[in-house]
Amino acid sequence: MIKKIKKVLRKVLEKFGLMKPYVPSTQQDYFMQGYEVFLKTGQTPHNANMANINLYCSTNGVFNEAFNDRLKQSNPPQIIKDTLEGVAGVFTKNDFDKVNNEMNEKGYVHFDKKLSQEVCESIYNYAMQKAAVIPPAYDKKIIYNPEAPLAEIYRFDIQDLVNNKEIQQLMMDPVLINFARNYLGCEPIFDFPAMWWSTSFQKEASSEAAQLYHFDMDRVKWLKVFFYINDVTLDNGPHCYIEGSHKVGAKPAILLERGYARIPDTDLEPYYSPDTIKVVCGEAGSIFIGDTKCWHKGTPLKKGHRLVLELEYTSSLFIANYPKMIVHNASDAFKEFCNTHQTFASNIEIK
Ligand SMILES: [Fe+2]
Structure with a gap:
């Protein structure tokens, strides 16, 4: 073999x-x-x-x-011919094909439909009350205080996130899963949820907060779904990426010689036309998907904060050794979904 x-x-x-x-x-x-x-x-x-x-x-x-x-x-994909409805909208087979073509071509796709205000508020309130870890040690959980941030990033624990029923609901979204299925070309495995506050604690680009261009490489292939939970403007750290840079052969060899490195903007800009450098501002609830093999980064915040929720789907759990997600607090629907979608739930254990 x-x-x-x-x-x-x-x-x-x-x-x-x-x-x-x-x-x-x-x-x-x-x-x-x-x-x-x-x-x-x-x-x-x-x-x-x-x-x-x-x-x-x-x-x-x-x-x-x-x-x-x-x-x-x-791990061949299920064939889905039906129209599906989810948080990003209603998608026919034809719509899914268009999204997938755009993913292949540009590396990211943005949707008009947003998460409801109710869902955003619920997740925002959860994040205001739930402790998260901060650099450099990431060893102690602290509740974020917007009046007195202690670090440029507060990362929530995957095990906490996967026990949030609102997040469980998003993980099962049939449209998001079908985006992953189409892009990965196989039955997707749910990899992990991530959520973090980016703050204006530090005004210069932080490597800890991934505010310099880089590509991710924790898997062989993956798809990320991003949700802005609060409004994101040029002031509070929009996500940036270089369109099309996920494609085979699309990165300058001289920069790849640096390996898995953080790259200053000035080193990348000569290789890409300005119209391919995208800055993603958006209101609370904004949804976009992306292949973070594209060069991407967060922007340092001038003021305020940003709360991003991210879901990752992958073609295989090979490469990064992430711990199994243990769910003590599964909704009935999530339990049922994991029982009937074993590939999706390969790294999830329901207690
Ligand atoms: Fe990244």
């Missing part, structure tokens, strides 16, 4: 002229051996995680996309 995968990958890499000298075979070996370990134990060795990044950088994404093609074969 592994030999077969290697052979296919070699062919793809050769086709793009990337087999030699850019792909050290040791990296492929670490990756493939790590995948074997993952299949047996559910855990990815550190060197396979590093190899995923190195192979992404050395092949400009060819390797990772080709490997996802293999993952798709072992």
